Amino acid sequence: MSMDHDTIVEEFEWDIPESYTVTSTIDDHAEAFGNRVAVRFLDEDDRREERTYADLRDDMNRFAKGLEELGVERGDRVMHLFPRHPDAFAIQLGALTAGALLVPCSSMLRAKDIEFRANDCNATTIVVHESLTDMVEPIVDETPLERIIVLDGDDVDDEQWSTFQSVADGQSTEYDGPELGAEDPMSINYTSGTTGQPKPVLHKHRWMYCFNRVNAPYWWGVDEDTDLEDELLWATTGTGWAKWFWSPVGVGLTTGATQLIYDGEFEPETFLEILEDEGVTKLCAVPTQYRMFANADLERYDVQLNDTLSAGEPLNREPIERIQDAWGVTPRDGYGQTETVALVTNYPGIDVKPGSMGKPTPGVGATIIEMNEEEEVEPGEIGEIAVPVDSPAIFDGYYEKPELDEQKLSGDYYRTGDLASRDEDGYFFFEGRADDIIISSGYRIGPFEVEDALVSHDAVAEAAAVDSPHEERGSIVKAYIVLAEGYEAGDDLKDELQEFMKNETAPYKYPRRIEFVEELPKTSSGKIRRIELREQEQEKHS
Template sequence: MQIDYQRELAEFEWDIPEGYNLPAVIESHAAAFGDRLAVQFRDDDGNEARRRFADLRDDMNRFANALESLGVGEGDRVMHLLPRHPDVFAIQLGALKRGAILVPCSAMLKPKDVQFRANDCEATTIVCHDELTDMVEAVADETPLDTMVVLGGSRMGEWESFGALIDGESTEHDGPDIGPQSPMSINYTSGTTGQPKPVLHRHRWMHCFERVNGRYWWGVEEGMDFEDELLWATTGTGWAKWFWSPVGVALTTGAPQFIYRGDFDPETFLSLLESEGVTRLCAVPTQYRMFTQVDDMADYDLSLKQTLSAGEPLNREPIQAFEEAFDVTPRDGYGQTETVALVTNYPGIDVKPGSMGKPTPGLGTTIIDTVDEEEVERGEIGEVAVPVDSPAIFDGYFEKPELDERTFSGAYYRTGDLASEDEDGYFFFEGRADDIIISSGYRIGPFEVEDALVGHPAVAEAAAVDSPHDDRGNVVKAYVILAEGYDGNDELVEELQEYMKEETAPYKYPRRIEFVDELPKTSSGKIRRIELRDREMSKFGD
């Protein structure tokens, strides 16, 4: 698929079907191509499973009937705490068929996080894998949860068995009427300050993914020939990214997808890409970087047609390595829990390393001043923003009117992410709005510093923040995790600083460098620069 970007910018129109909802999409797929592979599953013990689209429909309806018998209905919040598993889609779709609202949770959370989410959205039901039930049982009595379903285990205590519940249930279900404006999910943002916020999405979100993420990022759309295609997004079920790709692209377009349950290991994942015949991959930058550290990476015989990167900007080194090894260019994309893909390197674009790409058609994504609602000039740093009336962003925070008022009071939804646009219309990520470094009047995006630093062989990972300085107001401070075999000392500090002066504008080099063993991160793996800034204030602030 090749995109005529300017034409599609000019001609794009939203056309969300009146009765659109995700379970209805699956019913339609099952009727049209029920025998088509929907999910190919493997785990690290060698177990395999396959689900056709007809299987997804049947198990969706079986679970919806089971939930109805348990008293779960329209508007109820259904949490799930699940690993990658072949039955995850049936669980999610079954809850949606009942008109319930999904509340995904990551296995990386702690019991107190589960407790917070359950209480915050008043969830009464949870579906949990049998290996994770301890997380729920530790706090269940302190929450509204009264219906608990276990996947992968038998009935025990308060837990109903998923397998037993769906056994013998009808493969048809007459649920409540739901449409594009019906609530679908509450995805909690990780945030950099305060408690996570409950982002509410409606069923139309899935249609927007199909129209935007599918076509302008993955290069797939409903009706194309999927006979020799297999998509793989390496995300987990608890993240918004699960809805971005495994649900929002693969399920909506009818594309076959691969799901693997197992810890990331670059050699294992490369072997799976080869043996499964994956044609389109979406991974995170850390995984791409680790792929390129495999000495014989180019020896793997891969079938990749498209490679995507998400979560944070992708450095130039892994892009070049994949191009050389597999003749495919990883294409970055940008969006949030609150949105679809706002900016992508679409199929056929001339990728500029370090760039998020160009704004996707239909959204009106732009860059505005961090104070006023005026678009900034090209080359200037501003805040990525989307018109508040776009159907491709969230509707608000679940039962948080004070947050809604603050977020939607203007003409734009402000993402809180800073970017600049070059002369060709490419967007470049510059950091979070509260992460920008101002030193001697210069505005410095932390990512450019971090991106250059990790290009040095001694640097495995880096985070840049502002550090108070008497003369300059602030200077750039870099926290650095060293690669194996390197020792942090004054000589290396000087070497890195001289290297940075060659790689970036001189005013951007880190005047202070501290070697650390780890960086503070959110549960979704994003660096909490606010903690690092607080450290600097305690050291050098007044």
């Protein structure tokens, strides 16, 4: 599939059906091709299961009926905390068709995080896998939670605790639930947050329609001309992240594709074997996984990939080139947030520029504006990525947080907090978070360009660039570096890296200070917490 960007932007029109929900879409799929496999599940213990679209419809209706009998009502908040699982969609879709709002939680959180979310959104129900109940048991009495439903759990004789099986088993596959539409609330996805408490991002059902219209064709390469019988999609994300809604739900389920779900720890060789053995055709992974793939013997694997997608943070040049050389496919970045759909992508057929986020997706209106004004910046200038507040492709505010809505949605634009520049061809380049920008001797330096250049050196596995106070220059670039195997920290290596950087970037951007570390501080979703590193620098040099 090849597209002309200007043409698709000019011709794109929103036509969101008032009655649209992802659950009604599953009903439609079950009627049209109920025997098509929706989920192919496997795990590291060789468990293998499948669910067809007819299975998903029946399972969601049974669970919805069971929730209703437990007392779950329209508008109630239902949290979920479970790993990738063959019944994940049944639980999510069942809660939605009952009219509840989903509140996804990641297994990487802690009990205090679950407690915060339950209290913040006043959740009354949680579905938790039996392996994760120790995150819930200590905090139940400190929250509004009335019902704890255990997935893969043993039957219990308790009014508050039950199992997924006991709730769903024996229920009718016919369910006449509340009448829902595109403008009804669907989910509360908490931001991972690099500063402050996570924020409750509210989305309506139309979010899934927007994914179908934007993420599917203009990132995944799935449109009405795609023969889904020949495709197998695999997004490596977990069920607790917004990315699960971006791809497995928002693309996989809404398009009617067959998708792979694998529950197991990431091991490059294992994942590569799965790609080959299962015949995956479209892969969406995070940059860290692609970087680790790039260090493997990729030519050993006979893969059938026609698309490789990356999200979460910018993907460096080295893995892009390595995968392109080995498999003949070019990883394509997509950029967006918990609050949005894909705002900028390397859409199918684009000439991928190394380090570029791509171009704005149609219908969304993403642009780059001045930091303190609502004026678009000129090509080459750094500004903040922003979206018009009336775009249907962004969130509907923060759940019961009018003060946050006032801060973020009262102007003409929703400001993402992410900085970028645009070249003369319209390509966006990520420059960092708004609070990550480094100003040295009047120069504005985006940390990603520094980090991207550093990790292209064989000695560097990971890097984070932050501003470090300096008497003369105000700030200078400081690099925290995790070394690759086989390299030792020392002054000679610092000198080598600094000379290398002077040739890779503009001279004023090279890191005048370098510190070698064992690991970088990260959020639960794997994003570098540069704020911690900046605070360290402030303490050292204040």
